[in-house]
Amino acid sequence: MTSGLEAPVRPASRGESTRRDVVVFGGSAALALGLGVALRPLAEGRLSDGLWLVFVLGLDVAHVWTTLFRTYLDREEVARRRALYLGLPLACYVGGVALHLVSHAWFWRVLAYVAVFHFVRQQIGWVAVGRARAGGSGRLDRWLDDAAIYLATGVPLLAWHARMPRAFHWFVAGDFVDSARSRALAASALPFAEALYGLVAVAYVSRAVTLARRGRTLWSKHVVVVSTALVWWIGIVTFDDDVTFTVSNVTLHGLPYIALVWGYAEARGAERPEGLVGRIARGGFVAFFAVALALAFVEELGWDRLVWHDREWLFGEGRSLDARARAFVVPLLALPQAVHYALDGFLWRRRDGGPAQARALGFAPP
Numbered sequence: 115m116t117s118g119l120e121a122p123v124r125p126a127s128r129g130e131s132t133r134r135d136v137v138v139f140g141g142s143a144a145l146a147l148g149l150g151v152a153l154r155p156l157a158e159g160r161l162s163d164g165l166w167l168v169f170v171l172g173l174d175v176a177h178v179w180t181t182l183f184r185t186y187l188d189r190e191e192v193a194r195r196r197a198l199y200l201g202l203p204l205a206c207y208v209g210g211v212a213l214h215l216v217s218h219a220w221f222w223r224v225l226a227y228v229a230v231f232h233f234v235r236q237q238i239g240w241v242a243v244g245r246a247r248a249g250g251s252g253r254l255d256r257w258l259d260d261a262a263i264y265l266a267t268g269v270p271l272l273a274w275h276a277r278m279p280r281a282f283h284w285f286v287a288g289d290f291v292d293s294a295r296s297r298a299l300a301a302s303a304l305p306f307a308e309a310l311y312g313l314v315a316v317a318y319v320s321r322a323v324t325l326a327r328r329g330r331t332l333w334s335k336h337v338v339v340v341s342t343a344l345v346w347w348i349g350i351v352t353f354d355d356d357v358t359f360t361v362s363n364v365t366l367h368g369l370p371y372i373a374l375v376w377g378y379a380e381a382r383g384a385e386r387p388e389g390l391v392g393r394i395a396r397g398g399f400v401a402f403f404a405v406a407l408a409l410a411f412v413e414e415l416g417w418d419r420l421v422w423h424d425r426e427w428l429f430g431e432g433r434s435l436d437a438r439a440r441a442f443v444v445p446l447l448a449l450p451q452a453v454h455y456a457l458d459g460f461l462w463r464r465r466d467g468g469p470a471q472a473r474a475l476g477f478a479p480p
Contacts, residue, residue, distance in 0.1 A: 134476070135244060135334040138373050143341030146365035147348055150358040161356045163425065169364050175410035176403070177368035178454045180375040183402065184461055184471075187390045188382065198460060206452040210445025218440065219288060225448060226289035232455040233367055234267045237342045239462060240370065244334030247476050255321065259335060262318045265311040266343040270350040272307050276300035282356040315343075341366060374474055376402055381470035416447050 153165065161170075185191060185199060192199050214221040241259045274280060278292040322336060349362035379402055383395030394401050418425050419432035420443055426432070435443055445452075461467070462475070 136337050138370050139240065139334075139337045139341050142366050142369040143337075143345055145369070146345050146362040149365065150349060150362035151353075153361060154353065154355055154357050161360055163427075165357065165361065166425075169361050171410055171414055172407060173368040173372075174364040175413060176406040177371050178450050179406040179409040179413075180372055180402075181454050181457060181461075182406075182409075183375050183379040183382075183391050183394075185457060187394075188386075189389065190386070195460075198457075202456050203449060203453050206456060207445055207449055210448060210452060211442055214441040214445055218437075218444070221444065222286050222289040223291070225452065226284040228455050229284060229451070230271065232458060233363075234263065236367065236371070236458070237263045237267065237338060240338045241335045243475055244332060244336075244338060247334060248330060248332050258314070258318055258321055259339070261314045262339050263342060265307065265314055266339065267346050269304070269307050269311050270346045272300050272304050273351050276304050281354045282359040372403070372406075377474035378470055381473040385470055413447065413450060421447065 210221065210225075213224060238260055241263060242256075245255065245259060275290060275292075276297055278290070278297055283289055318339065322332070325332065345362045345366045349359045353359070376399055379391055379395045383389070383392035386392050387396070394405060415429050418429040420435055421440070423432045423434075462471070
């Protein structure tokens with residue numbers, strides 16, 4: 115989700131949308147932090163197979179596949195943006211193969227930083243939704259909101275780079291830049307970033323108090339800003355283990371997105387009940403999520419049997435690929451993620467998203 119969401123639409127039910135946001139984002143943050151911290155000593159800092167099934171396969175990978183309900187499962191939507199939906203996967207795959215042929219390490223490095231950018235921009239987008247539903251605001255508020263999110267995520271990331279090696283990584287070990295020079299640069303920049311973060315936090319709170327006194331308490335965006343700050347700081351800076359980082363990171367990111375796409379699928383199904391999205395949505399959330407989970411399983415089956423070979427107990431015995439074959443297979447397996455990241459820059463920010471998208475985001479149709 116990106117930040118260009120302040121389209122000229124009126125709130126459908128401000129109170130209802132605000133309550134939903136507080137439950138979705140506040141609940142996701144509470145669950146993320148509660149589970150991340152509680153499971154840490156039980157799992158001894160290691161992501162067990164059970165935790166991997168729930169949080170990686172069942173949440174992180176599955177949320178990527180829910181994007182299909184907004185895109186490829188809708189024939190009208192594909193016809194409306196055929197060049198985008200056909201050209202973007204091809205471009206991502208060709209670029210991934212070219213990068214992997216140069217260096218598999220750089221393939222993972224580029225993908226990791228693109229993923230980080232996607233995670234950060236999604237939080238920017240959620241804040242923009244809350245701001246827009248409250249009637250919009252001036253340039254100052256948008257800059258302040260964006261700065262709050264960029265620093266709430268950027269400072270922990272800077273601390274991560276300054277304090278390598280860590281007990282966790284984004285995708286694979288070594289995907290983030292790690293050298294004596296990069297650690298020194300990050301460490302020298304960190305105090306200034308933290309000071310700026312403090313100033314922006316004070317400015318944000320002051321502005322929130324000022325607006326509240328004028329009768330504008332923007333709970334939707336406040337809960338996103340606070341939850342982002344807490345989860346990214348605790349998951350990355352406070353603790354140094356894979357369980358806390360993974361559980362908190364994917365829960366805050368994945369659950370709200372699944373809720374958004376399910377809201378879209380319901381609304382789109384009501385518009386076109388004869389379409390594939392409508393037929394699946396009639397089965398309720400269980401049918402919707404079962405489709406995403408089944409596709410996530412197939413993807414991870416491919417990863418494990420052809421690349422990782424970590425979970426034969428679940429996926430069976432795999433086969434080894436030579437370096438050249440991996441250069442074509444790995445970008446193909448990573449394609450759902452890459453396309454999800456790239457499409458996110460188009461789907462939710464465009465003003466021609468239609469009534470179903472407007473309703474899913476908490477707006478009435480224009």
